[in-house]
Amino acid sequence: MSELRVLVVDDEPLVREGLKVIIGAEPGLTVVGVAGDGAEAVSLARRLRPDVVCLDVRMPGIDGIRATELLVAMEPAPKVLVVTTFSADDYVYGALEAGASGFLLKRASADELVAAIRAVASGDSLLLPASVRALAVRRRRQDRYAGEPLTPREVEVLTGMADGLTNAEIAARLVLGVETVRTHVAAVLRKLGARDRTQAVVTAYGSGLLHLP
Numbered sequence: 001m002s003e004l005r006v007l008v009v010d011d012e013p014l015v016r017e018g019l020k021v022i023i024g025a026e027p028g029l030t031v032v033g034v035a036g037d038g039a040e041a042v043s044l045a046r047r048l049r050p051d052v053v054c055l056d057v058r059m060p061g062i063d064g065i066r067a068t069e070l071l072v073a074m075e076p077a078p079k080v081l082v083v084t085t086f087s088a089d090d091y092v093y094g095a096l097e098a099g100a101s102g103f104l105l106k107r108a109s110a111d112e113l114v115a116a117i118r119a120v121a122s123g124d125s126l127l128l129p130a131s132v133r134a135l136a137v138r139r140r141r142q143d144r145y146a147g148e149p150l151t152p153r154e155v156e157v158l159t160g161m162a163d164g165l166t167n168a169e170i171a172a173r174l175v176l177g178v179e180t181v182r183t184h185v186a187a188v189l190r191k192l193g194a195r196d197r198t199q200a201v202v203t204a205y206g207s208g209l210l211h212l213p
Contacts, residue, residue, distance in 0.1 A: 002028075003028060003029070003030050004028060004029050004030070004051045004052060004117065004118070004121050005030055005032045005048070005049065005050045005051045005052075006023050006029055006030065006031050006032065006050055006051065006052050006053075006054060006117060007031075007032060007033050007034070007035065007041065007044055007045055007048060007050035007052070007053045007054070007078070008020050008023065008031055008033070008034045008035070008054050009034070009035045009036075009037075009038070009040075009041040009053060009054065009055045009056060009059075009064075009067070010036070010054075010055075010056040010059075010083070011036050011037055011056065011058075011059045011060060012056075013036070015056075015106065016034045016036070017034075019031075019054060019083070019113070020034055022110045022113055022114070023054070023113070023114070023117065026114045029114065029117060032048045032050055033048050033050070036059075037059045037060055037061045037062060038055075038059055038061060038062030038063055038064060038066060038067030038070075039061050039062045039067075041053060041055065041062075041067050041071070042062070042067055042070045042071060045071055045074065045078055046074065049076070049078075050078045051078055051079065051121055052078060052079045052080075052081055052117050052120055052121050053071055053078045053079070053080050053081065054081050054083045054113075054117065055067060055068065055071075055080055055081065055082055055083065055095070055100070056082075056083060056084055057082055057084050057086075057091040057092055057094070057095050058084070058086075058091055063091065064082065064084075064091060064095050065091060065094040065095050065098050066098075068080050068082075068095045068098040068099055068100050069098045069099065071099075072098070072099035072100075072195065077099075079101045079102075079120040079121055079123070079196075080095070080099065080100040080101055080102075080120075081100070081101065081102045081103075081104060081116055081117060081120045082095050082096070082100045082102065082103045082104065083104050083105075083106060083113070084103075084104075084105065084106060085105070085106050085107075093202075096198055096199070096202050097199075097202060099195060099196075099199065100198065101120040101123070101196050101197075101198050102116055102119060102120040102126070102198060104116045123196055123197065124166045124167055126161055126162070126164045126197045126198055126201060133162070133201075133205050133212060134212060145204075145207040145208060145209050147191055147192065147193070148191045149191075150187075150188065150191060150209070153174075153184060154184050154187055154188050154191070155209070156174055157170055157174070157181060157184040157185060157188060158188050158200065158201070158204055158209070158210065159210065160173055160174070161185065161188070161197050161200060161201055162201045162204065162205075162210055167181045167182055167185065168181075185197070188200055192204065192209075
């Protein structure tokens with residue numbers, strides 16, 4: 001497994017240092033830099049080219065939402081993992097809409113943090129809590145989904161994505177080959193205009209394609 005390069009961004013020095021220690025102690029992960037605000041994060045990311053940026057959303061100056069927009073516009077773009085105190089917050093939802101690939105609460109364990117970094121780096125699973133899905137539904141636009149229609153199978157695959165399943169787990173649920181699932185996932189992302197699974201699911205809940213249980 002190749003080394004994952006991680007940039008840690010938080011305006012609280014103790015939080016920054018704590019995340020740096022936890023991530024740096026994990027084999028296969030390297031903290032290439034730390035930043036105290038969004039502007040510094042974007043500057044360091046351009047220079048250091050991290051694979052994953054662990055980012056708080058409520059920061060002075062350039063906040064996490066704007067920083068996420070700038071980060072995902074880079075080439076190559078890092079994955080953004082939102083690490084925050086708030087589980088149902090407009091800032092969190094805004095960052096996910098802007099292109100963040102996952103969400104984690106600061107009270108999570110060290111193992112959960114490491115797993116989340118690996119998950120967003122691989123792009124094969126979803127880190128989106130029920131509270132954020134509910135927020136997407138509450139903020140739903142009046143217009144319904146008007147894009148290219150999804151096939152019934154694509155809707156089944158999208159539902160699996162929303163449930164946080166990997167491609168292999170979706171394949172097992174639907175009794176399909178993994179490569180077939182990958183093809184369906186790619187089609188779903190294209191039709192929804194989403195850069196990754198997280199954006200696809202946020203869009204699906206926000207436009208009424210998916211409904212909360």
